[in-house]
Every structure is written in structure tokens, then in C-alpha cells.
Amino acid sequence: MDPLNFQNLVEQHYAELYRFAFSLARNADDASDLTQQTFAIFARKGDELRDPGKCKSWLFTTLYREFLKEAGRSKRIVSMDGEDASAGDLAISNIPSPSRTAEQHEALEALASLEESHRSVLSLFYLDHCPYHEIAEILGVPIGTVMSRISRAKEALRERLHVMGRKNRE
Amino acid sequence: MDREEARIILSAYRPGRDDAADPAFAPALALLDQDGELADWFANQHALDIILQSAVQSIEPPADLKASILASAKMVEPPAAQRQWQYPVWLAAAAVVALLAGLSFLILPHNGPKTSLASIDAAIPRLTKAHEHPFATDDGDVEKIRHWLAGNGGDKGFVVPRGLKGIQGMGCEVTAVNGAKISILCFELHNGGAAHLYVMDRSQLQNPPPDLKPEFQERDGIAMASWSDGRHSYILAMPGSGSDVRALL
Numbered sequence: 001m002d003p004l005n006f007q008n009l010v011e012q013h014y015a016e017l018y019r020f021a022f023s024l025a026r027n028a029d030d031a032s033d034l035t036q037q038t039f040a041i042f043a044r045k046g047d048e049l050r051d052p053g054k055c056k057s058w059l060f061t062t063l064y065r066e067f068l069k070e071a072g073r074s075k076r077i078v079s080m081d082g083e084d085a086s087a088g089d090l091a092i093s094n095i096p097s098p099s100r101t102a103e104q105h106e107a108l109e110a111l112a113s114l115e116e117s118h119r120s121v122l123s124l125f126y127l128d129h130c131p132y133h134e135i136a137e138i139l140g141v142p143i144g145t146v147m148s149r150i151s152r153a154k155e156a157l158r159e160r161l162h163v164m165g166r167k168n169r170e
Numbered sequence: 171m172d173r174e175e176a177r178i179i180l181s182a183y184r185p186g187r188d189d190a191a192d193p194a195f196a197p198a199l200a201l202l203d204q205d206g207e208l209a210d211w212f213a214n215q216h217a218l219d220i221i222l223q224s225a226v227q228s229i230e231p232p233a234d235l236k237a238s239i240l241a242s243a244k245m246v247e248p249p250a251a252q253r254q255w256q257y258p259v260w261l262a263a264a265a266v267v268a269l270l271a272g273l274s275f276l277i278l279p280h281n282g283p284k285t286s287l288a289s290i291d292a293a294i295p296r297l298t299k300a301h302e303h304p305f306a307t308d309d310g311d312v313e314k315i316r317h318w319l320a321g322n323g324g325d326k327g328f329v330v331p332r333g334l335k336g337i338q339g340m341g342c343e344v345t346a347v348n349g350a351k352i353s354i355l356c357f358e359l360h361n362g363g364a365a366h367l368y369v370m371d372r373s374q375l376q377n378p379p380p381d382l383k384p385e386f387q388e389r390d391g392i393a394m395a396s397w398s399d400g401r402h403s404y405i406l407a408m409p410g411s412g413s414d415v416r417a418l419l
């Protein structure tokens with residue numbers, strides 16, 4: 001791969017990778033680190049990739065594995081199990097986005113409060129151009145599991161939004 | 171197929187995309203015409219999807235992230251094909267990256283008091299000679315050092331210069347100089363000596379070193395190289411001369 005191709009690859013995927021990383025890590029610093037780390041690994045090992053068409057799923061898979069590795073060891077990336085609404089609140093408040101609507105903000109808070117397996121599958125699901133068979137490849141689970149996990153994750157998200165809506169009305 | 175099975179399948183269906191042509195969805199989609207309750211559920215589901223999709227797309231990466239990624243990639247050992255870069259292209263890309271990183275740093279707001287690079291430079295010989303670190307590795311694994319630093323308030327998204335690849339890490343610590351937090355990584359050189367890599371968040375510095383192009387100096391018998399890569403600034407220091415430290419970059 002020449003440097004211009006590398007630059008093109010970065011331009012094409014870094015924003016979506018960052019969105020995925022942010023959904024996983026729930027804070028901007030760790031999301032930036034994960035994204036940067038993923039491309040650094042690609043810079044070292046990218047030439048081992050035989051099929052250029054697999055670049056995107058290689059990048060997402062690598063980022064997800066790096067997140068799991070970090071989450072297993074680091075105290076900064078928290079809450080692998082169970083739901084954690086406060087972590088979501090903290091994370092979302094870290095991203096400046098004047099154009100975000102209140103509805104979008106609430107949706108992101110609800111997403112961030114879900115457990116990791118639900119966050120990861122839903123954030124991939126809502127990214128542009130990430131079909132469910134690619135989600136299965138990235139997460140390393142069968143397609144059937146992806147479908148049932150999306151279904152459960154959406155239920156959890158809906159419940160979360162319902163609770164948040166009730167709290168806001170009180 | 172019952173309603174529950176159809177719901178699970180349709181949860182993964184995204185209208186307006188290629189999913190409509192996917193035969194896996196066809197039986198569940200066909201059921202929508204026959205089951206009003208399922209159709210209502212599907213309409214609500216679709217409304218939720220639209221909100222979530224736009225919400226996820228509203229997450230914007232930091233302005234300097236792309237420049238940092240491109241700058242970092244230049245500090246690691248590139249794939250074999252990348253070693254054949256044409257010099258003018260490399261130079262042009264490096265200039266663009268440096269310009270972008272520099273501009274982003276100038277434009278973005280930074281909080282907190284800044285520390286001068288000179289005051290950190292002055293402390294480097296003392297820190298390098300002290301060479302005592304609270305964390306030591308027994309197997310030279312730099313990743314263990316990275317994780318210790320991450321768990322102890324240090325940096326972890328730094329990039330180790332390619333000249334240090336394959337050199338065993340000995341230990342690390344997190345310290346501060348005039349309020350600037352510094353992660354210190356210690357490497358055992360093949361001649362038995364040690365080199366120290368100092369990693370800082372560049373936003374802490376009044377005058378961070380330049381991107382991509384290391385600056386060299388010697389102080390009290392310690393050779394030093396300093397550079398930045400977008401988000402981080404680095405100083406590599408070791409007893410010896412400028413050519414010794416240059417060989418590790």
C-alpha cells in the first residue's frame with residue numbers, strides 16, 4: 001500500500017471507526033486512542049491483508065478486539081457488564097455538537113447506557129453501510145446471533161428511552 | 171414463521187438499504203401484509219431506527235484526529251510496500267500532515283496552564299539519570315507498560331518510535347514537571363544502557379516540539395530528541411550523543 005492509499009483509507013473510514021469506538025468506550029479520549037491505535041496496527045500489518053476489499057471489516061474487527069483487550073485490563077474503559085446510565089451521561093456530554101437535537105442526544109444517552117454487547121451491535125447496525133453479515137464478522141458471532149442480539153438490544157434501548165422519558169416528565 | 175420470529179428478523183431490517191433485496195427478510199416482510207399488529211410494531215421500529223441512525227451519525231470525530239492518525243503512521247514500521255515511497259510524495263504528505271496538525275493545534279481551544287518545553291527539557295537529565303521506576307516488567311513487554319500507564323493516570327495512545335521496536339521495555343512511571351503530566355517509558359538498550367521515552371499531552375505545553383521532524387540537543391551528557399505527532403509530544407533521551415538517539419527514531 002502506498003501512502004496516498006493509506007491516506008485515502010484513513011479518510012474513508014476514520015469517522016465511522018471513531019463513531020464505533022465512541023459507542024464502545026463512551027468517552028472521546030479513549031475513542032480517539034482506539035481509532036489511532038487501529039490505524040497504527042494497520043500501518044504495521046496491513047500488507048498481510050490479501051483481499052483489499054476486506055480493509056473495512058479488518059479495521060472494525062481490529063478496533064473491536066483492541067477495545068476488548070483494553071476493557072479487560074484498563075480501569076478507564078468501564079462497564080463490560082450490566083447497564084450504566086451515568087457513564088452514558090458523562091460520555092455524551094463530552095462531545096461538542098451544536099447541531100445535535102435533543103432527541104438525538106437522548107438517543108445517544110440511552111445507547112451509551114446499554115451493556116457492551118448491545119452497544120456494539122447497535123452502533124454497527126446504525127452506522128452507514130454495515131450490513132448484518134459484516135456485523136457478524138466484526139463481532140465474531142454467527143449471523144443468527146447478530147439478528148437476535150439486535151432484537152434484544154433494541155428492546156433494551158426502547159425500555160431505556162421509556163424510563164428516561166418518564167424521568168424527564170417527572 | 172410466527173410473529174416473534176418475524177420480529178427478530180425484521181429487527182435487523184433497514185428500509186432504504188440493500189436489505190430489501192436480501193431473501194433472508196422476504197418471508198418476514200410478506201407477513202407484514204397479513205398481520206396488522208406486526209405492521210404497527212414494524213412502523214414504530216422504523217421510527218426508532220431513524221432517530222438512532224441520525225444520532226450515531228451526529229458523533230463527530232475530533233478535528234485533529236485524522237492528522238494524528240496520519241502522523242502516527244509515519245512513526246511506526248511501515249509495511250514492506252510502504253518502504254518504497256517516492257520521496258517527493260512522502261515529503262508532500264508529511265508537509266500536509268504537519269500543516270494540518272499545526273493548524274488544528276492553533277485553532278483548537280486548550281484548557282489549563284501551559285508548561286514551557288524548556289522547563290521540561292531542563293528536567294530530563296535528572297529524570298533520565300534517576301532511572302528508578304515504580305513499575306518494572308520481567309519480560310520486556312511494552313504493552314504491559316502501556317497498560318500500567320493507562321491504569322495509573324498516564325498516557326496510553328502514544329506511538330513508540332520504530333527504532334525502539336524490538337528493544338525490551340524495562341519499566342515506567344508517571345511524573346509531573348511544573349504541572350505537566352509526563353509518562354516515562356524505560357527501554358533496555360543492547361549495550362546495557364537505558365533510553366527513556368517521555369510522553370506528554372501536547373496541549374499541556376506552551377511551545378510543543380514540531381510534528382514529524384525531531385529536534386536534537388544535548389544536556390549534561392544526555393542526548394535528547396523531541397517531536398510531536400498531533401495529540402502527543404515526545405522526548406527520547408539517553409546518555410550519549412545526538413547520533414545515538416537519532417538511531418533509535
